[in-house]
Amino acid sequence: MNKTVVKTMEILKLFIDHERLTLQEMVELLQMPKTSVYRMAQSLVELGFLHKTNDYYQLGLTLLSFGMLVAERLDLRQIALPIMQQLKEDTKEAVNLVIRDGDEAIYIEKVDTSEPVRVYTKVGRRAPLYAGACPRILLTFMERDEQQRYIDRVQLVKIAKNTIVQRDTLRDRIEQDRKRQYTVSYSELEDYSAAIAVPIFNHEGKAAAGLSVAGPEHRFSPEAIERMVPMLKQAAQQISTQLGFSRKG
Known part of the structure; x- marks a missing residue:
């Protein structure tokens, strides 16, 4: 690899762990060598990859623009599908991917189980x-x-035999699931069906989607x-990582 490019990347990588740095740091x-670091840092400032205020350097807005473009162009379905297919092989159950659309979730991808008895779900x-x-x-x-506002205003309608229709019950379930990082349902959308779901996080650390079996x-069963x-x-973590999510961040 080109040595200058590699060294330039090493400079930029310093700002993953440091918000701002002096030239000496x-x-x-x-x-x-100080002269080499100075020349590269000044070039990065001119290009907008670094910004200098007084004696301190920090990441510039050009990197933000590139980061936003990458985030916008990532195709969640394209990233998730092969991971979902492997999850189906591992669990032998159907795998679903949902995103939020206002006050609803919309199923945007699915991988059906090979088992003869299955739960019917369709994209859309x-x-x-x-x-x-x-x-x-x-x-x-x-x-x-936003969560509290939703719970306060939504009309909890019984869809299947175990649909949650009490606000306090819903709040308690949310707190429990947030702590354990997954949720389970039995006969909430369709009688005699069950599901387990986990969140998928994006580069901003926000829940961008839900992944379920x-x-x-x-x-x-509990087992x-x-x-x-x-x-x-593990599957959700793989997808989240490809969306730019970092637990450190």
């Missing part, structure tokens, strides 16, 4: 955010103020859930 961290299906594991995971990780209730949750979380 960069020199000490990189263990490079909509569901209220309070009902079912996959829609409710979006509500669970919504910003707190779903099937008939009899295949979702089965304990087995599938780590697989589901």
